Amino acid sequence: MSNDYSQCKRRVHEFSGAIRNTGTDQIGDVLGDYYHPDAEWHGPAPIGRLTGRDEISRGYWAPLLESFPDLEQNDYILFGGEFRDSTWVCAAGNFVGTFENDWLDVPATGHATWLRHGTFHRFEDGKIAETRLFVDVLDVLRQAGYQFVPALAPEVVIPGPTTQDGVLLDSADAAETEQTLELVEGMIFEGLESYEDAGIDGMGMDEYWHEDFMWYGPAGIGSTRGIDGFQAYHQEPFLEAFPDREADSDDIRVAEGTYCAWTGWPSLEATHLGDGWLGLPATGESVEMRVMDFWRREGDLLAENWVFIDMIHLLEQLGVDVFERVRKEKQCF
Numbered sequence: 001m002s003n004d005y006s007q008c009k010r011r012v013h014e015f016s017g018a019i020r021n022t023g024t025d026q027i028g029d030v031l032g033d034y035y036h037p038d039a040e041w042h043g044p045a046p047i048g049r050l051t052g053r054d055e056i057s058r059g060y061w062a063p064l065l066e067s068f069p070d071l072e073q074n075d076y077i078l079f080g081g082e083f084r085d086s087t088w089v090c091a092a093g094n095f096v097g098t099f100e101n102d103w104l105d106v107p108a109t110g111h112a113t114w115l116r117h118g119t120f121h122r123f124e125d126g127k128i129a130e131t132r133l134f135v136d137v138l139d140v141l142r143q144a145g146y147q148f149v150p151a152l153a154p155e156v157v158i159p160g161p162t163t164q165d166g167v168l169l170d171s172a173d174a175a176e177t178e179q180t181l182e183l184v185e186g187m188i189f190e191g192l193e194s195y196e197d198a199g200i201d202g203m204g205m206d207e208y209w210h211e212d213f214m215w216y217g218p219a220g221i222g223s224t225r226g227i228d229g230f231q232a233y234h235q236e237p238f239l240e241a242f243p244d245r246e247a248d249s250d251d252i253r254v255a256e257g258t259y260c261a262w263t264g265w266p267s268l269e270a271t272h273l274g275d276g277w278l279g280l281p282a283t284g285e286s287v288e289m290r291v292m293d294f295w296r297r298e299g300d301l302l303a304e305n306w307v308f309i310d311m312i313h314l315l316e317q318l319g320v321d322v323f324e325r326v327r328k329e330k331q332c333f
Contacts, residue, residue, distance in 0.1 A: 005080030008123045012089045016073040027061045040130045045313035068097030076160025079168040081254035087123045088254045090261040092294045105323050114157050118292040118308040134308035139219035149278040153222025153233040172257030180297045181255035210301045218309045241277035242270035258297040267291035287317040
């Protein structure tokens with residue numbers, strides 16, 4: 001992968017910086033500088049799909065900036081690459097702001113709030129033509145005092161890479177990039193998909209992961225350390241709940257240097273067959289999962305993994321309407 005994506009990466013970096021000083025009356029002009037007029041935007045439930053700069057402004061950015069007037073975007077991972085003849089720039093980090101006005105029916109707290117995000121941008125002619133964005137909405141609810149599911153692992157403000165080298169504005173070594181992508185693809189298509197035949201002990205996790213790797217999961221699941229912690233507090237409960245997962249080989253996957261990111265809309269289809277995950281009984285229902293992963297490779301193994309799941313969308317499919325519960329609680333006061 002010899003292409004240089006520096007210009008597109010710098011555009012995304014500039015856009016992230018521009019958010020800091022942008023109000024609701026200015027966001028349309030800012031989007032005009034960076035987005036195609038008819039850009040596609042795919043976001044978390046309950047927002048969903050938006051089309052065109054005006055709809056993206058009205059449906060996502062203006063309400064967000066109204067709720068968090070001093071919002072800033074801090075990306076700790078940013079890199080680019082090509083997937084099937086399209087240029088993508090991937091970013092992960094936190095929006096941070098004071099929660100001054102209600103957002104998506106979540107009551108404002110007046111406190112500093114971290115909105116964890118993962119983003120894929122597809123470029124055409126130097127502007128963003130498509131965005132796929134995850135915001136951990138369930139974690140915003142948690143910070144506002146609403147806890148709907150019992151996480152097995154700690155829910156914390158997620159840090160950036162321990163190496164503090166995740167923002168790659170210049171081009172990376174092609175051999176490093178290829179090694180990273182091959183490792184991640186092997187882990188996905190050979191390691192994780194061997195569960196049904198080999199069981200959790202036969203998946204060969206030590207072939208892909210550092211023994212003490214960090215796994216940063218979404219609210220409702222939490223974060224774990226090490227292969228043992230990952231298997232005990234996330235992987236085993238998850239696989240028991242959804243033993244027949246099917247990943248989409250057409251998912252977008254991009255690597256640069258020692259970083260890789262992967263997403264699909266959806267990424268997984270599965271049947272909810274096991275009791276107990278998130279404290280819920282098995283429904284027997286087929287569900288789809290919108291997922292986004294970022295990885296950092298260290299040597300020959302993966303050392304860190306940032307995971308985004310549209311938990312509100314998934315919970316809806318499992319019979320849990322989070323926002324209906326919020327509305328009912330608000331009526332009690």
